[in-house]
Amino acid sequence: MKAVYRVLAYLIALEVVIQAAAIAYAIAGLGTWIQEGGVLDAAAMESETTEFTGVAGFMIHGINGQMVVPLIALLLLICSFFARVPGGVLWAVLVLVTVVVQVLLGIFGHGTPLLGLIHGAVAFVLFAFAVVAARKAEAVLGGLERTSARGTAGVA
Amino acid sequence: MLAPPEAPAPGPVAPRRRERRRLLVAVAAAFVVLAPLAWLWQASLLPDTYSVTDMGTVDDGRGGGGHAGHGVAAGGRGVDSLTEPSTAPADVRVELVARAETFRLASGEEVTGYTLNGTSPGPAIHAELGQLVEVRLVNESVRDGATLHWHGVDVPNADDGVAGVTQDAVPVGGSFTYRFRADQAGTFWYHAHQVSHVQVQRGFLGALVVTPPGGVGATDALALVHLYGGMRTVNGRSGETRVDAAPGERVRVRVVNTDNAPMSAWVPGAMFRMLAVDGTEVHEPGEVRDVAVEVTGGARADLEVVAPARIELGGASVLVGEQAAVSSGPPAPRPVGTLDLLTYGTPAPLGFDPATATRSFDYVIGRSPGFLDGVPGMWWTINGHMYPDVPMFMVAEGDVVRMRLENRSGEGHPMHLHGHHAVVLSRDGVPATGSPWWIDSLEVGDGETYEIAFVADNPGIWIDHCHNLPHAVEGLVAHLMYEGVTTPYRLGGPNTPE
Numbered sequence: 001m002k003a004v005y006r007v008l009a010y011l012i013a014l015e016v017v018i019q020a021a022a023i024a025y026a027i028a029g030l031g032t033w034i035q036e037g038g039v040l041d042a043a044a045m046e047s048e049t050t051e052f053t054g055v056a057g058f059m060i061h062g063i064n065g066q067m068v069v070p071l072i073a074l075l076l077l078i079c080s081f082f083a084r085v086p087g088g089v090l091w092a093v094l095v096l097v098t099v100v101v102q103v104l105l106g107i108f109g110h111g112t113p114l115l116g117l118i119h120g121a122v123a124f125v126l127f128a129f130a131v132v133a134a135r136k137a138e139a140v141l142g143g144l145e146r147t148s149a150r151g152t153a154g155v156a
Numbered sequence: 157m158l159a160p161p162e163a164p165a166p167g168p169v170a171p172r173r174r175e176r177r178r179l180l181v182a183v184a185a186a187f188v189v190l191a192p193l194a195w196l197w198q199a200s201l202l203p204d205t206y207s208v209t210d211m212g213t214v215d216d217g218r219g220g221g222g223h224a225g226h227g228v229a230a231g232g233r234g235v236d237s238l239t240e241p242s243t244a245p246a247d248v249r250v251e252l253v254a255r256a257e258t259f260r261l262a263s264g265e266e267v268t269g270y271t272l273n274g275t276s277p278g279p280a281i282h283a284e285l286g287q288l289v290e291v292r293l294v295n296e297s298v299r300d301g302a303t304l305h306w307h308g309v310d311v312p313n314a315d316d317g318v319a320g321v322t323q324d325a326v327p328v329g330g331s332f333t334y335r336f337r338a339d340q341a342g343t344f345w346y347h348a349h350q351v352s353h354v355q356v357q358r359g360f361l362g363a364l365v366v367t368p369p370g371g372v373g374a375t376d377a378l379a380l381v382h383l384y385g386g387m388r389t390v391n392g393r394s395g396e397t398r399v400d401a402a403p404g405e406r407v408r409v410r411v412v413n414t415d416n417a418p419m420s421a422w423v424p425g426a427m428f429r430m431l432a433v434d435g436t437e438v439h440e441p442g443e444v445r446d447v448a449v450e451v452t453g454g455a456r457a458d459l460e461v462v463a464p465a466r467i468e469l470g471g472a473s474v475l476v477g478e479q480a481a482v483s484s485g486p487p488a489p490r491p492v493g494t495l496d497l498l499t500y501g502t503p504a505p506l507g508f509d510p511a512t513a514t515r516s517f518d519y520v521i522g523r524s525p526g527f528l529d530g531v532p533g534m535w536w537t538i539n540g541h542m543y544p545d546v547p548m549f550m551v552a553e554g555d556v557v558r559m560r561l562e563n564r565s566g567e568g569h570p571m572h573l574h575g576h577h578a579v580v581l582s583r584d585g586v587p588a589t590g591s592p593w594w595i596d597s598l599e600v601g602d603g604e605t606y607e608i609a610f611v612a613d614n615p616g617i618w619i620d621h622c623h624n625l626p627h628a629v630e631g632l633v634a635h636l637m638y639e640g641v642t643t644p645y646r647l648g649g650p651n652t653p654e
Contacts, residue, residue, distance in 0.1 A: 039388060039471030042417035042568070043453065046624050049357050050386030066533055077189060081182035089185075107523070107534050111566035111602040 001083040002137050005092075008076040009134035012095055015069050016127040022060040029054015065106055073099040076133070085140055091133035098126045200527035202544060205648035208321050208617060208635055215539075215547040217515030217557065232640030235322050238313035238616050240335045246290030248283045248338075253294045254302045254348075254360065262393040267384045269358030270298060270348070276359030277380050277392050277414075281346070283338040285368050291346075294331045298355070301325030301650055304334060305349035306364065307454055308435045308596045310575050311336040313616025313641070318574070319350035320651030321617055321635070321643060326350075327650070338366040342435025343410040343456040345380065351652050353625035359384065361414050366435075374406040374460065375399070379467070379474050381451075382414045388471040401463035401477040409459045409467055409474055413451040416624040417570065418599055419470055421457060422448040424488030426465050430495060432458035436577060438497075439504040439591035447493040452599035453570035454623035498583055501591025506579055510609035513558040517549050519620070521600070521632065523565040528631055536565060536622070536632040543631030549620070551612040552639045561598070562605040569627060572597045573636065574618040578610035597623055612636075617643055619653070628654040 033052035034040060044050050073096040080092035102122050109116035252272045259271050272278025283289050295302040303325055305317035315334045319325040326332045344364040348355035363380045377399040379390045390397040401407045408431060413419050427443040434456055441460075451457045459467060463477030468487050522537040538546045551557055559578070561571055573596060580593040583606050600606055621633035633654060645651065 033386075037471075038386060041419055041470050043413065043415035043419040044383060044386055044388070044471075046417035046453070046626070047357060047383040047386060047415055048353075048626065049383060052386065070532070074189070074193075078186045081185040082179075084178070103525075103534070108566045 001079060002085055002141050005076065005079045005083040005085055005088060006134050006137035006141060008072055008079055009091075009095070009130050009137065011072050012069065012076065012099075012130035013127050013134065015064060015072065016123050016130065019061055019064055019069075020123060022057040022064070024057075026054045026057025026061065029057065066103055070096075070099050070103060083137065085133075085137045087136050088133065091129060091136060095126065095129045095133055098122065098129055102126055197527045197530055197532075200530055200542075202529045202648065205646040205651075206544075207643060207646050208619075209548075209637065209643060211544045211647075212546045212548045212634070213541070214550055215517060216550045217517050217555075232642050233615070235313045235616055235641060235643045235645070238641070239315065240288070240312050240337060242288060242337070244288060246335065247287035248281065248289045249292075250279070250281055250290070251292045251294060252278055252304070252362075253296050255297045256299065257297070261384060261389060262391065263389070263395060265384065265387065265394060267359065269384070270355055270360040272360070272362055275392065276361070276384075277382060278346070278360075278362030280363040280365060280378055280380070280391075283364070283366050285338060285341045285366055287338050288335065289338050290333060290335045292331055292333045293326060295326045295328050297328060298360075299328060300351045300355070300652070301327050302348055302355070302360070303332070303350045303653075304346050305352075305574075306334070306336065306344060306346050307572075308342070308344040308456065308577075309336060309338070309364065310340070310577065310614050313575065313614070313618070316574055316616065316618070317346075317349045318619055319653045320645050320647035321619060321653060322645065324645055325651050340435055341366045341368045342432055342437075343378075343412060343458055344435050345412050345414060345454075345456070347414065349653050352654055353629050356414065356625055357383075357416070363410075363412055365410060372408050374408045375401050375463075377407055377409045377474070377476070378412070379409050379469065380412040380414060381419060381469055381472065388419075388469060390469065390472045390474060394472060397472070397474050399474060399476045403463055403477060405463045405477065407461055407463055407465075407476045409461065409476065411449075411451055411457045411459060411467075411469070413453055413455055416453045416626065417568065418450050418452040420448040420450055420490050420494075421459060422468050422488075422490055423459070423461055423465055424468060426461060428465070428467075429460040430457055430497075430500065431460050432456070433497060434577070434594060434596045436592075436594035438501040440502040441500065441591065444495060444500075446491045447495045448490050449495050450599065452597055452623075454572050454597035455570065455595070455599070497590065497593045498580070498586065498588045499590045500593075503589065504592055506592050508556055508609075508611050510556065510558060510579070510581055512556050513609060514555045515549075515551055515557045515612075517547070517557065517559045518562070519547070519559055519571070519634065520562040521565045521569055521622075523567075533630075536627060536630050538632070538634050543633065546631070546634045549634065549636045550639060551636060553612055553615050555612040556609065557612055558607060558609045560605060560607050561600050563600045563602055566602055568599055568601045569632065570597050570599050570623040571620070572623040573610070573620045575614045575616060576610045576612075576618065576636070578608040581607040581609055583607075612638065615641055617641055621654070625654060 077092040080088040105119035303317040348360035467474040
């Protein structure tokens with residue numbers, strides 16, 4: 001379970017990287033599309049048929065951010081109850097709360113751009129929390145691995 | 157689970173018992189987290205099929221109600237009986253054959269979507285005021301089924317075209333005939349109201365223009381705007397669309413926004429007038445310049461320009477008259493200002509007194525996390541509740557109705573009430589002082605509050621939803637319900653109106 005905890009925590013951190021990359025890809029693609037004559041207004045933004053290189057970035061960012069990341073964070077919390085990583089529950093709760101804040105900031109940032117600014121910054125907080133959580137599990141796992149190695153040696 | 161092969165034995169307390177206790181605590185904690193989620197998920201699941209009359213919370217508009225809507229309208233008139241009374245032969249007869257196919261736009265681009273009689277947009281239907289219109293929809297190959305909704309026309313309820321509310325979706329090989337009187341001159345459009353968030357976006361639509369006998373006294377042009385693959389088109393043509401007109405000639409250009417959110421129209425370097433909004437004439441519209449007209453999703457704006465002129469629509473344009481010099485060079489940018497219909501034109505009698513309202517409703521749009529039919533997400537709420545726990549606005553024929561539309565959801569919404577035209581009374585508490593501003597599709601921006609009023613004069617069950625059609629899928633749909641009206645049709649199964 002500690003290994004699962006570690007994997008889930010690192011997955012969250014990886015997701016933050018994917019989110020940043022996806023949105024940058026989308027914005028870059030959008031800029032190119034506009035340069036090439038595409039016109040963006042509310043109607044085009046809300047048209048699900050608008051196509052350009054990078055448009056997938058918006059979809060990835062939305063689906064990942066609203067569905068996949070919250071699901072992983074929830075699994076991390078459940079896992080933490082069983083994993084007995086010192087401070088594991090606390091860090092899992094912090095990760096989940098940060099994810100919730102992040103989703104809300106992302107969604108309400110559509111109406112209040114300042115929230116978008118915070119959304120970008122909080123991503124790094126989430127990344128840090130996820131890595132710390134993973135490292136906590138790693139510390140215990142590392143200890144176990146050493147114990148395990150000694151134990152095996154002892155038996156042999 | 158990883159565990160040391162030789163657990164240290166810290167004294168007499170059996171480690172097994174401690175282990176078990178820890179496991180129990182973990183299971184209990186997991187239960188505490190998951191059980192409410194599982195309950196919310198389960199509670200959000202919709203039945204396979206359900207009646208719109210069983211859905212949501214009754215709001216009688218008098219401060220009463222609030223109970224669940226079961227059996228509210230038992231034993232009344234069925235929507236099927238609410239049809240055009242005249243059985244006379246129709247003056248305008250059209251057959252529209254719907255197909256799912258890959259086709260070419262008028263300007264040559266290839267699109268995969270839906271056509272009516274082989275084209276998208278479908279043929280523009282023209283009628284004169286007072287004529288009886290009969291349209292037979294034939295579904296040749298639209299697998300999800302098809303319907304036609306007459307956007308902005310206050311048709312009899314049976315002809316409203318909402319799958320699962322006023323009819324069953326027409327399956328492949330089936331047909332349905334719509335009959336209504338064109339009793340309002342203006343610009344309207346028709347579109348699918350079955351899986352509409354996909355079908356409309358992919359071209360299942362067309363224009364309906366009702367003119368007064370003898371025409372509008374000016375050159376009459378249509379500019380139905382639609383995005384195909386993110387490319388803006390006018391009457392199915394990308395780039396520039398030309399309208400023939402002699403210099404000095406007045407031309408009425410009927411702009412129809414068939415997309416999900418607002419677009420802008422502007423007339424660079426020339427005066428223009430906004431003659432009509434959503435199919436209703438503006439009273440004494442003054443000439444304006446250097447302002448943009450916002451046309452929200454589903455809305456129409458009839459603009460009058462004097463040839464030669466150019467109307468920019470954001471990536472596409474309409475050229476009125478000879479344009480040798482004007483048509484070259486980059487398009488003029490959108491003016492910063494937007495024409496405010498709250499003060500445009502001059503007042504005129506409404507034909508009813510909103511102060512005598514017999515029903516008063518709130519339609520407060522919000523957003524909250526939760527499950528919608530089992531799917532987690534951030535979903536729209538109406539008066540604080542998520543679909544299907546949305547209000548059922550009860551009225552009786554003849555009621556004067558006021559409705560407060562408030563948007564606290566973080567995004568704008570083009571709100572569309574079927575079967576009625578409503579007049580805007582105020583925005584953010586500021587009363588309307590211009591021409592009566594009659595709407596069927598009203599953009600309610602984030603943070604805005606509109607007060608509107610209308611007369612309940614068209615019995616039936618009328619959905620009242622966001623015309624950003626994916627938003628309707630996400631639960632932003634309520635309905636106006638006349639006392640004593642029932643529907644034999646059911647939502648779910650083959651009927652997915654949004």
